Amino acid sequence: MLSFQNLFIHIVQMNEPAAIDSDDRRRSIGARRNPETEQAILEAAEAIVAEQGIAGFSIEAVAKRARAGKPTIYKWWPGKTALLLDVYHRQKPASVHTDTGTVEGDVLAFLKGVFAHWGNTGAGDVFRFVVAEAQRDDAAAQSLRAYAAERRIQSGDIFRRGIARGELAADVDDGLAADVLAGFVWQRLLTGRIERDEQQLAQAAKQMVRGLLA
Amino acid sequence: MLSFQNLFIHIVQMNEPAAIDSDDRRRSIGARRNPETEQAILEAAEAIVAEQGIAGFSIEAVAKRARAGKPTIYKWWPGKTALLLDVYHRQKPASVHTDTGTVEGDVLAFLKGVFAHWGNTGAGDVFRFVVAEAQRDDAAAQSLRAYAAERRIQSGDIFRRGIARGELAADVDDGLAADVLAGFVWQRLLTGRIERDEQQLAQAAKQMVRGLLA
Amino acid sequence: MLSFQNLFIHIVQMNEPAAIDSDDRRRSIGARRNPETEQAILEAAEAIVAEQGIAGFSIEAVAKRARAGKPTIYKWWPGKTALLLDVYHRQKPASVHTDTGTVEGDVLAFLKGVFAHWGNTGAGDVFRFVVAEAQRDDAAAQSLRAYAAERRIQSGDIFRRGIARGELAADVDDGLAADVLAGFVWQRLLTGRIERDEQQLAQAAKQMVRGLLA
Amino acid sequence: MLSFQNLFIHIVQMNEPAAIDSDDRRRSIGARRNPETEQAILEAAEAIVAEQGIAGFSIEAVAKRARAGKPTIYKWWPGKTALLLDVYHRQKPASVHTDTGTVEGDVLAFLKGVFAHWGNTGAGDVFRFVVAEAQRDDAAAQSLRAYAAERRIQSGDIFRRGIARGELAADVDDGLAADVLAGFVWQRLLTGRIERDEQQLAQAAKQMVRGLLA
DNA sequence: AGATAAGCGAGACGGTACGTCACGTCTTCAC
DNA sequence: GTGAAGACGTGACGTACCGTCTCGCTTATCT
Numbered sequence: 001m002l003s004f005q006n007l008f009i010h011i012v013q014m015n016e017p018a019a020i021d022s023d024d025r026r027r028s029i030g031a032r033r034n035p036e037t038e039q040a041i042l043e044a045a046e047a048i049v050a051e052q053g054i055a056g057f058s059i060e061a062v063a064k065r066a067r068a069g070k071p072t073i074y075k076w077w078p079g080k081t082a083l084l085l086d087v088y089h090r091q092k093p094a095s096v097h098t099d100t101g102t103v104e105g106d107v108l109a110f111l112k113g114v115f116a117h118w119g120n121t122g123a124g125d126v127f128r129f130v131v132a133e134a135q136r137d138d139a140a141a142q143s144l145r146a147y148a149a150e151r152r153i154q155s156g157d158i159f160r161r162g163i164a165r166g167e168l169a170a171d172v173d174d175g176l177a178a179d180v181l182a183g184f185v186w187q188r189l190l191t192g193r194i195e196r197d198e199q200q201l202a203q204a205a206k207q208m209v210r211g212l213l214a
Numbered sequence: 215m216l217s218f219q220n221l222f223i224h225i226v227q228m229n230e231p232a233a234i235d236s237d238d239r240r241r242s243i244g245a246r247r248n249p250e251t252e253q254a255i256l257e258a259a260e261a262i263v264a265e266q267g268i269a270g271f272s273i274e275a276v277a278k279r280a281r282a283g284k285p286t287i288y289k290w291w292p293g294k295t296a297l298l299l300d301v302y303h304r305q306k307p308a309s310v311h312t313d314t315g316t317v318e319g320d321v322l323a324f325l326k327g328v329f330a331h332w333g334n335t336g337a338g339d340v341f342r343f344v345v346a347e348a349q350r351d352d353a354a355a356q357s358l359r360a361y362a363a364e365r366r367i368q369s370g371d372i373f374r375r376g377i378a379r380g381e382l383a384a385d386v387d388d389g390l391a392a393d394v395l396a397g398f399v400w401q402r403l404l405t406g407r408i409e410r411d412e413q414q415l416a417q418a419a420k421q422m423v424r425g426l427l428a
Numbered sequence: 429m430l431s432f433q434n435l436f437i438h439i440v441q442m443n444e445p446a447a448i449d450s451d452d453r454r455r456s457i458g459a460r461r462n463p464e465t466e467q468a469i470l471e472a473a474e475a476i477v478a479e480q481g482i483a484g485f486s487i488e489a490v491a492k493r494a495r496a497g498k499p500t501i502y503k504w505w506p507g508k509t510a511l512l513l514d515v516y517h518r519q520k521p522a523s524v525h526t527d528t529g530t531v532e533g534d535v536l537a538f539l540k541g542v543f544a545h546w547g548n549t550g551a552g553d554v555f556r557f558v559v560a561e562a563q564r565d566d567a568a569a570q571s572l573r574a575y576a577a578e579r580r581i582q583s584g585d586i587f588r589r590g591i592a593r594g595e596l597a598a599d600v601d602d603g604l605a606a607d608v609l610a611g612f613v614w615q616r617l618l619t620g621r622i623e624r625d626e627q628q629l630a631q632a633a634k635q636m637v638r639g640l641l642a
Numbered sequence: 643m644l645s646f647q648n649l650f651i652h653i654v655q656m657n658e659p660a661a662i663d664s665d666d667r668r669r670s671i672g673a674r675r676n677p678e679t680e681q682a683i684l685e686a687a688e689a690i691v692a693e694q695g696i697a698g699f700s701i702e703a704v705a706k707r708a709r710a711g712k713p714t715i716y717k718w719w720p721g722k723t724a725l726l727l728d729v730y731h732r733q734k735p736a737s738v739h740t741d742t743g744t745v746e747g748d749v750l751a752f753l754k755g756v757f758a759h760w761g762n763t764g765a766g767d768v769f770r771f772v773v774a775e776a777q778r779d780d781a782a783a784q785s786l787r788a789y790a791a792e793r794r795i796q797s798g799d800i801f802r803r804g805i806a807r808g809e810l811a812a813d814v815d816d817g818l819a820a821d822v823l824a825g826f827v828w829q830r831l832l833t834g835r836i837e838r839d840e841q842q843l844a845q846a847a848k849q850m851v852r853g854l855l856a
Numbered sequence: 857a858g859a860t861a862a863g864c865g866a867g868a869c870g871g872t873a874c875g876t877c878a879c880g881t882c883t884t885c886a887c
Numbered sequence: 888g889t890g891a892a893g894a895c896g897t898g899a900c901g902t903a904c905c906g907t908c909t910c911g912c913t914t915a916t917c918t
Contacts, residue, residue, distance in 0.1 A: 030910030031867040054350055060899055069870045074901065103426065128349040131404055135346035136268050141406060148405045159426065169428045176418050177426060183397030190345055190400070191362045192355060204390050211425020212317065212373065212391060214383045248890070274878055283891040288880065458884035459893035483778055488873055497896045502875065531854065556777040559832055563774035564696050569834060576833045587854065597856045604846050605854060611825030614832070618773055619790045620783060632818050639853020640745065640801065640819060642811045668864075676863065702904055711865045716906065 025067055033076065040066040041073055045087045050122040054129045057084070081133040081140040088126040097154055103162035107181060108205040110155065112198070114185050119194045128189060152178045180208060254280040255287055259301045264336050268343040271298070295347040295354030298340055299361060305337040311368055317376035321395060322419040324369065326412070328399050333408045342403060366392045394422060453495055461504070468494040469501060473515045478550040482557045485512070509561040509568040516554040525582055531590035535609060536633040538583065540626070542613050547622045556617060580606045608636060668709065682708040683715055687729050692764050696771040699726070723775040723782030726768055727789055733765040739796055745804035749823060750847040752797065754840070756827050761836045770831060794820045822850060 026036055044066035048057050059080055063070045077083040096113030100106050118124030134144035155178040162168035184204065188195055195201055258280035262271050273294050277284045291297040310327035314320050332338030348358035369392040376382035398418065402409055409415060454464055472494035476485050487508055491498045505511040524541030528534050546552025562572035583606040590596035612632065616623055623629055668678055686708035690699050701722050705712045719725040738755035742748050760766030776786035797820040804810035826846065830837055837843060 025870060027870080028868040028908045028910090030908080031865085032910075034868065037869070055352075058899060059901085063870095067870075069872095070900090071871085071902075071904095072869060075868080079901090132346035132349035135342045135404065145405050145407075148401075162426070166428060168426045172421065172426045173414075173417050176414070176421060179401060180394060180398050180418070180422060183399070183401035184394050185397070186401045186404070187362075187393060187397035190349065190404075191359050193359075200387075200390070203387050204394070207386065207390055207425075208394060208422075209426050211421075211427070212376070212382045212386045212423050213425070214380060251890070272878060273880085277891095281891075283893080284879095285881080285883095285892090286890055289890090293880085453896065456882045456884095456893080456895040458882075459891085460884075462894065465895075483780075486873060487875085491896095495896080497898090498874090499876075499878095499897090500895060503894080507875090560774035560777035563770040563832065573833050573835075576829075590854070594856060596854045600849065600854050601842075601845050604842070604849060607829060608822060608826050608846070608850060611827070611829035612822050613825070614829045615790075615821060615825035618777065618828070618832075619787050621787075628815075628818070631815050632822070635814065635818055635853075636822060636850075637854050639849075639855070640804070640810045640814045640851050641853070642808060679864070700904060701906085705865095709865075711867080712905095713866095713907080713909095714864060717863085721906090 037066075037068055037072060038076065041068055041076075041083070042087055042090055044068075045083055046090065046122075049084075049087065049125050049129075054125050054132075057129070059083070078139070079137070081130065081137055081143075084126055084129055084133070085140075085143055088123060088130060091121055091123045091126065097157065099161065103158060103167055104205050104209040106158040106161075107209055108202055110158065110181065111185065111195070111201045111205060115188075115194050115196060115201070118185075118189060119196060124189055124194060131186070131190065148182070151182065155181055177208075184208070251280075251282055251286060252290065255282050255290075255297070256301055256304060258282075259297055260304070260340075263298075263301070263340055263343070268339055268346075271343065273297070293351065293354060295344055295351060296357055298344050298347070299357055302337055302340040302344060305331070305335050305340070311371065313375065317372060317381055318419050318423040320372040320375075321423055322416055324372070324395065325399065325409075325415045325419060329402075329408050329410060329415070332403060333410060338403055338408065345400070345404065362396070365396065369395055391422075398422070465494075465496055465500060466504065469496050469504075469511070470515060470518060472496075473511055474518065474550075477512075477515065477553050477557075482553050482560075485557065487511070506567070507565070509558065509565055509571075512554055512557055512561070513568075513571055516551060516558060519549055519551045519554070525585065527589065531586060531595055532633050532637040534586040534589075535637055536630055538586065538609065539613065539623070539629045539633060543616075543622050543624060543629070546613075546617060547624060552617055552622060559614070559618065576610070579610065583609055605636075612636070679708075679710055679714060680718065683710050683718075683725070684729055684732060686710075687725055688732070688768075691726075691729070691768055691771070696767055696774070699771065701725070720785075721779060721782060723772055723779060724785050726772050726775070727785050730765060730768045730772060733759070733763055733768065739799065741803065745800060745809055746847050746851040748800040748803075749851055750844055752800070752823065753827065753837075753843045753847060757830075757836050757838060757843070760827075760831060761838060766831055766836065773828070773832065790824070793824065797823055819850075826850070 026034060026040065028034065029036075041062060045057070045062045048061055048065060052061075057080065059070060059073055062068075062083065063073055073083065077086070096110050096117065098106065098109050098113075100109055118127065130140065130144060133140040135141070152175060156174040158181075159168060159172060159174035159177045163170060163172055163174070195204075255276060259271070259276045262275055262279060271294065273284060273287055276282075276297070277287055287297065291300065310324055310331070312320065312323050312327075314323055332341065344354070344358055344361075347354040349355070366389060370388040372395075373382060373386060373388035373391045377384060377386055377388065409418075454462065454468065456462065457464075469490060473485070473490045476489055476493060480489075485508065487498060487501055490496075490511065491501055501511065505514070524538050524545065526534065526537045526541075528537055546555065558568065558572060561568040563569070580603060584602040586609075587596060587600060587602035587605045591598060591600055591602065623632075668676060668682070683704060687699070687704045690703055690707060699722065701712060701715055704710075704725070705715055715725065719728065738752055738759070740748065740751050740755075742751055760769065772782070772786055772789075775782040777783070794817060798816040800823075801810060801814060801816035801819045805812060805814055805816065837846075
């Protein structure tokens with residue numbers, strides 16, 4: 001099954017004193033990127049999203065919280081979307097693809113895993129924002145497409161396994177099935193209706209796999 | 215005493231009325247809403263999205279193009295998303311939901327209708343923008359949720375009819391089915407993969423309705 | 429056609445001020461320049477120069493102090509120089525041109541008046557800044573030239589009167605004399621050596637008028 | 643898992659050494675100042691002012707053009723003004739102060755020399771910049787004051803020689819006279835009115851030395 | 857001869873201010 | 888009372904330099 005424990009590791013060490021006095025700010029460590037700065041920026045971005053939501057997220061706010069200069073952020077990330085993408089990437093997702101032996105079981109596990117990840121860690125907010133940005137920014141759109149394609153292949157495994165073991169019909173299009181699966185969770189996320197009710201999820205999995213016919 | 219100030223007088227004067235242009239603007243038609251204004255605003259909004267894409271769309275730009283005051287726009291629409299939703303709605307044909315006699319036929323008709331609409335008219339861009347905006351703006355999110363809920367009911371009809379005529383199993387959740395259907399087209403739209411191939415769409419409809427099992 | 433408008437009823441009341449700070453800020457007074465705002469900006473600019481000197485002067489600081497928006501300032505003044513020029517103009521100079529009966533007396537009165545004005549009111553700082561800006565900005569340069577030309581004529585009066593009453597030689601170039609006079613005070617101002625010692629000023633006036641010869 | 647991050651890898655890589663260009667840069671010549679570096683910096687500064695004018699001048703630009711590090715520049719010059727003053731010094735010919743035998747002749751030579759120098763070599767722009775910078779920066783002000791004091795002494799020589807040889811009155815204040823002389827040329831430079839007409843200069847010299855009286 | 861010390865390039869860093877854009881609210885004035 | 892007009896405060900945008908820092912390299916000089 002899923003393991004959520006690793007999702008909280010980085011959250012524990014978040015509350016820094018942020019002492020303003022004695023000029024303890026980060027400094028350059030030479031003509032190369034300072035990993036502390038990168039960390040501080042990513043953590044600040046993550047924290048802002050977690051605490052204030054997507055609306056409160058801005059380069060300005062991240063810079064202030066991370067005690068970093070705006071130009072430093074712009075030097076390493078071309079814009080807020082790029083930064084958010086990195087934040088999303090840092091949040092290691094729970095393993096949502098497990099082999100339960102049946103396609104319906106796998107689909108249910110996927111649904112539960114994804115919604116749990118999005119709901120618990122704030123990763124959902126980040127992903128929503130990335131999707132939103134991808135609608136106006138071409139670079140973000142490209143990144144999102146690449147990411148979606150990768151996930152499509154992963155989720156497709158569920159169905160390819162089902163076909164291989166004869167559980168699913170041979171003419172099932174695993175890509176389409178993966179799109180249907182992803183679409184369901186995307187749409188729920190984007191309309192703010194993350195589903196945690198297990199019965200509902202089981203029903204959804206059932207309908208998607210067994211079909212609707214009498 | 216002479217001063218520097220007069221050197222900047224022309225700057226101030228540039229902000230004078232300047233309304234010598236025959237004054238052919240729309241005016242109030244009394245203590246009631248002017249339908250011409252509403253039309254002009256919606257058309258301007260539509261044109262801007264069509265010509266400049268999502269990025270160029272702003273209340274400011276719409277007001278300017280429609281020769282309307284910003285408060286006039288805000289009086290009727292709480293924000294840019296609401297305006298865009300209306301624009302989207304204006305474009306939406308009624309032909310998406312038809313009763314073909316079978317659920318699979320209805321679903322296929324829906325898929326074909328939606329993708330054709332989005333692909334042909336630029337309505338897809340408008341809707342993408344609405345979804346995107348809903349991820350950052352609460353009002354927009356509410357609008358989108360309300361809109362999605364309404365569409366959910368409409369699409370749900372397909373499945374309720376199927377249940378009523380005994381075509382679908384009695385325990386089918388029509389809302390969930392509608393979400394799956396909507397999710398598929400949303401996800402395709404948001405990742406820039408509008409599907410026009412009829413075989414693909416037929417396959418998708420088949421898998422969604424008949425299921426995947428062997 | 430559907431109407432979503434009713435969906436926004438409750439949304440309208442969401443945009444509450446949220447301003448617990450009594451919200452006593454200036455507001456627009458319609459589609460015309462608000463004199464209060466202009467006053468507030470000019471006064472803020474003046475105060476900043478007086479209290480923190482030229483170095484502390486920035487559009488950013490003025491906006492903050494005047495509780496005005498930066499775009500508002502940029503709307504009415506093309507840059508910091510233009511704003512400073514207006515500030516300088518507001519500071520009505522002491523009357524530095526008086527007819528004492530002799531050229532030397534007039535020159536001395538001018539020297540005393542100018543240095544007093546610059547030293548007491550902070551006008552000197554403003555003028556220094558204007559001169560500085562004129563060296564890098566063409567618009568400022570033009571303004572300064574125009575101002576200098578005007579003052580040249582005014583100061584030239586001292587010498588023209590002297591020629592008229594036969595006190596000065598007929599071939600004296602009043603413009604040149606005015607330049608020498610202005611140059612002396614400019615150079616002192618720009619090197620931070622405003623002269624208040626009356627004996628020194630008297631000596632300067634004497635040397636400029638009577639010459640240096642034995 | 644695939645990530646968005648690799649889409650930004652190239653950005654980071656762009657900040658890699660990149661010093662494959664045959665490595666022809668200047669290097670340290672041991673624990674002592676490299677005269678080549680100083681030369682390169684001064685020449686770069688000079689070239690920038692000459693080509694792009696005052697506005698384009700910045701430590702950043704000089705460092706880049708000279709292929710020098712910013713700290714190297716700051717090590718020898720406290721700021722951009724100091725650097726510019728050195729540039730100005732480099733350009734200054736020794737021919738401004740000559741002993742023509744009479745004070746009026748010396749003054750005229752000075753005027754002609756200064757204006758010729760400023761007009762021909764672009765040195766005027768450099769000096770204008772120094773004066774401007776001194777109005778906002780304390781270090782610059784100090785540099786300018788020191789420089790002006792030195793020149794004051796040099797120019798004062800003209801008048802001290804005059805007093806010594808009995809040509810000038812014994813009570814003439816040579817410092818004041820030098821200020822008047824300097825002020826005249828400064829004011830002309832700063833208002834963009836470099837005087838090249840010899841008659842005008844002769845008249846100015848005459849008025850400054852012999853006085854204005856009938 | 858090896859260690860030491862400084863010069864030097866490079867460029868990252870926290871900052872400050874720049875000038876711009878769009879937001880949503882407000883008031884005036886013409887109809 | 889409707890509508891056009893546009894000024895206003897706000898907040899974020901992305902950019903330009905500032906002056907400081909640390910690194911890694913190089914070379915002369917001093918043990």
